[in-house]
Amino acid sequence: MATVTIIGSGMMGSALAFPARENGHEVRLVGTHLDREIIDACRQTNRHPKLAPVFPAGVRFYQIEEIDGALDGADLVIGGVSSFGVDWFGDFALPRVADGTPVLTVTKGLMDTPDGALLPYPVLWQRKLDQLGKRLPLCAVGGPCTSYELAAHDQTEVAFCGRDAAALLRAKRLMETDYYHISLSKDVTGIESAVALKNGYALGIALTIGLNQARFGDDTLHYNSQAGVFGQALREMKKLLALQGADTPDNLAVGIGDLYVTVYGGRTRLAGILLGRGLSIGETKRELQGVTLESLVVAGRVARALRVRAEKGEIDLNDFPLLMHVDGILTGHKPAQLPWEAFTFENL
Amino acid sequence: MATVTIIGSGMMGSALAFPARENGHEVRLVGTHLDREIIDACRQTNRHPKLAPVFPAGVRFYQIEEIDGALDGADLVIGGVSSFGVDWFGDFALPRVADGTPVLTVTKGLMDTPDGALLPYPVLWQRKLDQLGKRLPLCAVGGPCTSYELAAHDQTEVAFCGRDAAALLRAKRLMETDYYHISLSKDVTGIESAVALKNGYALGIALTIGLNQARFGDDTLHYNSQAGVFGQALREMKKLLALQGADTPDNLAVGIGDLYVTVYGGRTRLAGILLGRGLSIGETKRELQGVTLESLVVAGRVARALRVRAEKGEIDLNDFPLLMHVDGILTGHKPAQLPWEAFTFENL
Structure with missing residues (x-):
């Protein structure tokens, strides 16, 4: 059993609690400062307000000020913020993750630069990590997956991408189920673009x-x-x-x-x-x-x-x-x- | 004004009467021996039994034994048979078309050979024409187009393919409308496959x-x-x-x-x-x-x-x-x- 900490309790971050918990891992779902009511609701009902099924038994819920406890001993950290939380995730969340812990993000998007380049978010986060001298194997999820259908256990095909093959294989082993099928690719720019x-x-x-x-x-x-x-x-x-x-x-x-x-x-x-x-x-x-x-x-x-x-x-x-x-x-x-x-x- | 003769009054052949007639051409829709009741119905109601809209005024309907008259003076012949009519179209219909007349077929499919090749129907028809010493520029329609939506004047993108660029350009000029948009390609195997x-x-x-x-x-x-x-x-x-x-x-x-x-x-x-x-x-x-x-x-x-x-x-x-x-x-x-x-x- 491993520990999977999910930061951001939006629909997609929360949906990933299903395969993670069903695989027998300890799952800790942390709301951002925007998610306070969601976490309150999850604690009361064991259900995300916008997802139909209740969580598998045993998922633990954390408010943002409890994040350090939620990250303690995590084997995999999942980033579940939207495009609007990209900076927050890089500035606030990533620095708190213990060195060497694989991070898997669901945020889909590209950032354009003044010279017309289009950069995936993991590239932006990597720059921040490099500045901090922090080593975290960054992985990201791409592919066709709506959160509510994942929570409903629909057959789903996704691709994890990242530069660190060992981290990708580890993330896949922790997350794959008989309905969540995972391809792997080192081509981060390709999948994310x-x-x-x-x-x-x-x-x-x-x-x-x-x-x-x-x-x-x-x-x-x-x-x-x-x-x-x-x-x-x-x-x-x-x-x-x-x-x-x-x-x-x-x-x-x-x-x-x-x-x-x-x-x-x-x-x-x-x-x-x-x-x-x-x-x-x-x-x-x-x-x-x-x-x-x-x-x-x-x-x-x-x-x-x-x-x-x-x-x-x-x-x-x-x-x-x-x-x-x-x-x-x-x-x-x-x-x-x-x-x-x-x-x-x-x-x- | 040109003359467009459509052989085969199934849904797709019949739907092509709409852009052809709306472009001002004389349109002659010929039923195969399986289409007798369809042609009877079209004559009575000016509507194909399986298409919702009535035909534009002036489309003329022919039973199979009237095919030679329907082909007389045709500037474009459209083949509207299904995969099951491929041999019939090559053996019965094509030999009756006047030499040099562009032929445009809607039949989508491939025929496999004993050595594992996959041949588009135009290739098969071309062989028959070569045996007869007959010269007909064969073109074919590919692309996403349901007959009933074409008849409803939905915006539709298709591709005409054929080996004869002049015939392709002529077929496009006769058929294109503000809702039927036509790409052209000489890669018959590519589009048909x-x-x-x-x-x-x-x-x-x-x-x-x-x-x-x-x-x-x-x-x-x-x-x-x-x-x-x-x-x-x-x-x-x-x-x-x-x-x-x-x-x-x-x-x-x-x-x-x-x-x-x-x-x-x-x-x-x-x-x-x-x-x-x-x-x-x-x-x-x-x-x-x-x-x-x-x-x-x-x-x-x-x-x-x-x-x-x-x-x-x-x-x-x-x-x-x-x-x-x-x-x-x-x-x-x-x-x-x-x-x-x-x-x-x-x-x-």
Whole structure:
């Protein structure tokens, strides 16, 4: 039996308590300063307020000021914060983890730099660790996994990535179950980019749902349109992965699987539908107030990086008509209608 | 104004009458000997019995014995038969088309050979034409397009492929509309393989729906499982395209878009759900009696070709665990449960 400490009791961090605890480990779920009510509720009901199943018996819950006790003796630390908690996790949480402890983070996203690079969060955290002279094997989870379906024990395929093969193998051994299947990759940029790049594309596919609802006046789903955008998304994601030096079949498969689940499972879908129906980005955000739309933030960063690289002459924005269109909608410069002709090709 | 003659009044052939007629062309829809009642109904109601919208005014309908008149002066001939009509189309219909007339076929599929090759239908038809000394520029349609959504004027992206660039450009000019968007490619094997290879994979994804329905006892959709299989499908389809000498981003995008729409729009989905619920292949076929399951036939051909090539030592069947599992279900040798661990990878 090992000890697994999860920092951040959002839905995904909490869902990972299921495979960890079912594998017989001691599981300690620590809320951030934003999670105080969640931890209170978990203590009272043994259930996360937004997840249907109760936790397996024996999961222990900690408020943020109890974090040091929760980290004491941990064999694996899971970081379960959102994109908005990336700095907090690096500044507050990681320094408290004992040297040498494998850390596995679920936060999906990329940070753009002024020169148009797109950096995965583990790269940013590694820089902070290097400054502190602290050695923690950083691993991250990518791939198609919604938290509520993981908690429901749905068959799920994910990929753990990290630079330290031994840490990856250890994390896999602690976490894998007969429903949580884990691939391993040392290509951190590849896996992390694949699952972050999907954000703008998931919105693009969801747009078609809203566009068709507005046009046909019903809730019928129209798959030709979704599939047309899905194919274009694949073409653009493959080019973006190549820009990241990471265009491999495995990375693409993880990213495309993640795109597939995001079209259905996520909040991005709802934003896309509202925009497709004709709401402005401001109206959409008001309609979804209180909902974390970190995927839109990440999509905007990718578009911003591409614009920088286009200005430097390194890429042609015409190779990314779908992403740039989505960015135009998000920044309020374009209507939702999609540039369908730009998605065609001629190989003659 | 040009004349477009469509041979085969199934749903897809009939749906193509919409863009053709709306572009102002004379459109002649010819039923095969199996379509007699459809043509009767079209003449009475100006509507295909299985499509919701009425045809644009002016489409003309022909019974099979009137085919020569329907072909007279045609500028484009569209072949709308199913996989089961491939021989008939090559033996009966193509010889009646005037030399030099572009032919565009919608039939998706591959034929396997005793030495494990997989040939697109246009290659088979070309052989017959060569034997007859007949010159017809053969083009084919691939990509994500359900007939009923095309008839409903949904935004649709397809790819026309063929060896004759002039014929492709002409077919595109005649057929493209503000909702029917057409890419062009001279890579016939690439496009036709991409859209045929998807069949077994669409069934594999649909299996998870049935498996989850059986397990959870409800109609809830579970996307983690679907997405996990979708990612594995991409990895295997990419390898199969490489075997066909056709692993390009455009081919993969067309095939993956087609996979996406097939998971939702088609009869393959229903077969996969029933198999996933635990019905045998025999029970599934009985349940779906009268429904054309050509996709299962094509999936079986692909698996058969792979087995031949594996026996010759050219490939490793372990690289295709999803397709071989689906084939095992179709041939009655395996239960529906998926080999999830076989879908993981280790890049360490």
